[in-house]
Amino acid sequence: MTGAIGRVLAQSGGSEEAVPFWDNAVLDHWEIPFGAWMDEIVNWIVLNASAPLDVIKWPFSFLFRNFVDGPEYHPWWEITDMSWVLVCSIVLFVGIITRNLKVGAGLAVMLALCGLLGNEFWVETTTTIGLVVVAVILCALIGIPLGVLCGRFDAVWGVVRPVLDAMQVVHAFVYIIPFIFFFGLGPEPATMTTMVFAIPPLIRLTNLGIRQVPADVVEASRAYGASEFRVLLDTQLPLARPAIMTGLNQTLLLSISMIGIAAIMGASGLGLLVFRAVLNIDTQLSTASGLALFVVAVVLDRLTQTESGQGTRLFGRIRRAWAHRRNPEALLDDSPGEEAVVDTTKEGNPAPVTKRERLGATIAAVASVAGLAAVFLPWGNDSGRISGHGRALDLDLSGLSFSGLVAEGGSFLGITVLVGSLMLLGSALWILIRPERASTAYGADGAILAASAILAAAIGYVWIPSPGEAVSYSHGLGVWIALASGVAATVGATLWLSGAPYSPMRPLRSTISVTRVLTTAGLVGLLAIAGLSSWSIDRRVEAVITPELQAEIDRLEQEARQDPSKASQNAIQIAGLSSEAQRKNPIRYDGFTASGTRLGYLTLGLGVAALLLTLPAVGLFGRGERRRWRWSVGVAALGVGILVLAGGWIASLVRVADPNFASGPGAFICLIAGFLFSASSWGILREFRRTTVYEKT
Numbered sequence: 201m202t203g204a205i206g207r208v209l210a211q212s213g214g215s216e217e218a219v220p221f222w223d224n225a226v227l228d229h230w231e232i233p234f235g236a237w238m239d240e241i242v243n244w245i246v247l248n249a250s251a252p253l254d255v256i257k258w259p260f261s262f263l264f265r266n267f268v269d270g271p272e273y274h275p276w277w278e279i280t281d282m283s284w285v286l287v288c289s290i291v292l293f294v295g296i297i298t299r300n301l302k303v304g305a306g307l308a309v310m311l312a313l314c315g316l317l318g319n320e321f322w323v324e325t326t327t328t329i330g331l332v333v334v335a336v337i338l339c340a341l342i343g344i345p346l347g348v349l350c351g352r353f354d355a356v357w358g359v360v361r362p363v364l365d366a367m368q369v370v371h372a373f374v375y376i377i378p379f380i381f382f383f384g385l386g387p388e389p390a391t392m393t394t395m396v397f398a399i400p401p402l403i404r405l406t407n408l409g410i411r412q413v414p415a416d417v418v419e420a421s422r423a424y425g426a427s428e429f430r431v432l433l434d435t436q437l438p439l440a441r442p443a444i445m446t447g448l449n450q451t452l453l454l455s456i457s458m459i460g461i462a463a464i465m466g467a468s469g470l471g472l473l474v475f476r477a478v479l480n481i482d483t484q485l486s487t488a489s490g491l492a493l494f495v496v497a498v499v500l501d502r503l504t505q506t507e508s509g510q511g512t513r514l515f516g517r518i519r520r521a522w523a524h525r526r527n528p529e530a531l532l533d534d535s536p537g538e539e540a541v542v543d544t545t546k547e548g549n550p551a552p553v554t555k556r557e558r559l560g561a562t563i564a565a566v567a568s569v570a571g572l573a574a575v576f577l578p579w580g581n582d583s584g585r586i587s588g589h590g591r592a593l594d595l596d597l598s599g600l601s602f603s604g605l606v607a608e609g610g611s612f613l614g615i616t617v618l619v620g621s622l623m624l625l626g627s628a629l630w631i632l633i634r635p636e637r638a639s640t641a642y643g644a645d646g647a648i649l650a651a652s653a654i655l656a657a658a659i660g661y662v663w664i665p666s667p668g669e670a671v672s673y674s675h676g677l678g679v680w681i682a683l684a685s686g687v688a689a690t691v692g693a694t695l696w697l698s699g700a701p702y703s704p705m706r707p708l709r710s711t712i713s714v715t716r717v718l719t720t721a722g723l724v725g726l727l728a729i730a731g732l733s734s735w736s737i738d739r740r741v742e743a744v745i746t747p748e749l750q751a752e753i754d755r756l757e758q759e760a761r762q763d764p765s766k767a768s769q770n771a772i773q774i775a776g777l778s779s780e781a782q783r784k785n786p787i788r789y790d791g792f793t794a795s796g797t798r799l800g801y802l803t804l805g806l807g808v809a810a811l812l813l814t815l816p817a818v819g820l821f822g823r824g825e826r827r828r829w830r831w832s833v834g835v836a837a838l839g840v841g842i843l844v845l846a847g848g849w850i851a852s853l854v855r856v857a858d859p860n861f862a863s864g865p866g867a868f869i870c871l872i873a874g875f876l877f878s879a880s881s882w883g884i885l886r887e888f889r890r891t892t893v894y895e896k897t
Contacts, residue, residue: 347406409443556699563692731800839877
């Protein structure tokens with residue numbers, strides 16, 4: 201069995217012996233060019249999107265230049281140029297307003313202690329305060345309004361929540377990379393990184409505070425004639441204040457914890473002194489800077505701490521802030537616990553299989569058997585239709601035929617047909633042989649997704665043009681059988697879906713989801729961008745050498761033959777010229793170029809079709825729940841088709857491409873878009889189960 205799998209996955213056709221797939225050395229042959237994709241995307245953004253980057257950077261630069269430490273203009277209100285007495289007086293005043301005289305006086309005295317460590321420490325202390333305050337201010341300007349929107353509109357929260365989850369599972373060091381690429385080093389990118397790391401708790405807790413306002417209080421405000429704006433301003437925000445203040449405090453604590461990373465990114469402050477002390481193993485500097493950083497953390501924490509958290513120690517609060525980054529609502533004393541889930545489900549049996557279901561499943565089963573047979577038949581002759589794009593050896597394979605599973609044939613598109621056929625056959629046999637055990641795992645919606653994968657893989661193989669340099673190529677019988685089986689499987693699965701007795705576990709929302717429509721429209725735009733981006737990047741020497749460069753190389757070679765003493769020097773020059781050409785002049789083919797894959801047209805067409813199906817799926821042409829479910833299945837199926845096309849192209853090139861040939865970022869962007877198209881329907885698909893029938897007693 202393992203030998204058969206190894207032969208299928210082997211990079212056959214090369215000059216070297218194929219490495220078994222269980223050998224660690226095979227990982228070098230299956231390298232995904234993710235770094236190359238990101239390099240292309242970053243370079244494009246830096247070259248073509250400088251104006252949006254400047255707009256993003258402007259608020260940070262403005263606040264730093266005018267209130268923290270300007271490079272040339274130094275007004276008296278810059279915190280780094282203020283007298284230490286004035287800074288401590290401001291802390292005293294703020295402490296009295298937010299807490300009380302005792303707390304304000306204590307914090308002012310503690311901050312003065314940083315000045316007594318020396319002027320250098322005072323300057324870095326004020327810089328650190330400025331960096332943290334700027335980060336927290338911008339977090340508040342963005343996080344609180346966004347949290348309010350999330351609390352008032354479920355659709356906004358449905359979009360923002362997965363983004364926050366993704367932000368909070370990524371390590372803090374990972375945030376450094378994109379900001380350095382786009383904005384360089386300095387306090388501005390350091391503050392951006394701090395803000396992105398620290399803002400999720402503020403959004404979550406603001407959302408929670410708005411949602412925790414009693415519904416009867418909100419309804420009473422509306423009953424007295426208050427507008428929605430007055431309800432928010434006079435009722436919800438005041439009652440949500442404890443949660444919002446807790447969010448601000450957690451954001452501040454997380455900002456303080458990023459001081460060290462900010463120092464690595466080129467920001468000054470106490471974090472830079474700590475970093476320098478660690479590098480030089482300087483005990484005096486490390487202890488003094490550590491004390492100053494501790495004092496700053498205590499001062500800022502106590503100024504924003506709620507009265508309920510007065511007795512909690514700073515280190516414990518920072519530890520809790522880190523521990524509850526993903527569920528900051530647990531930091532609220534009155535946060536509601538998990539509601540008990542009451543199982544009210546009664547005993548019952550799944551609805552019997554209908555005649556239409558049985559007919560559709562039969563057609564799908566026959567089609568899947570044909571698909572299984574198709575992958576073992578010839579898909580191409582005389583050259584590699586897909587592999588030839590990335591491996592020069594496959595341009596001339598005269599007299600040879602290749603099945604759907606080998607690298608020179610269908611490659612991963614053929615493997616997709618194999619896997620999809622097995623899944624579809626299993627679903628069909630389950631519903632035909634064991635109708636009383638019908639389940640969602642082997643349901644009609646899964647059959648549609650499997651059939652769409654088969655059809656997309658077959659269409660994709662026929663759609664991708666043969667390389668122009670190929671000596672000759674002709675399709676084999678197998679790909680046409682696979683295409684026919686994909687069409688038949690889709691027809692059968694659609695018939696199966698139309699007769700499936702499914703119903704939602706709970707009533708669907710009666711309102712039209714405008715957010716879902718706009719998101720799908722945005723994904724269509726993303727597919728257009730993907731089509732215009734590179735789908736393949738060719739840095740092979742034979743591809744990047746221009747006639748002018750070839751003439752120069754020929755001259756150097758001729759000179760070396762005439763004067764052997766220059767052979768070594770000329771060889772170095774030739775290698776340098778080739779390397780420079782590979783770096784500066786790679787051949788890129790986008791998704792719409794005839795010489796490339798042309799998959800941009802196909803994926804964009806599928807995206808437009810998904811957008812059209814989204815309209816009835818959200819209830820624009822009728823609120824029937826089962827009808828919306830069926831249209832949502834169609835959207836998910838089109839997303840699977842986009843996934844198969846992009847993923848099949850990427851995986852096929854990873855399998856066989858020459859070292860300097862790789863798929864481009866356009867395919868990667870298309871892969872993400874296909875996933876998001878499918879994910880947009882998961883909410884409805886998860887709600888539907890086979891209808892349960894209860895016997896009369």
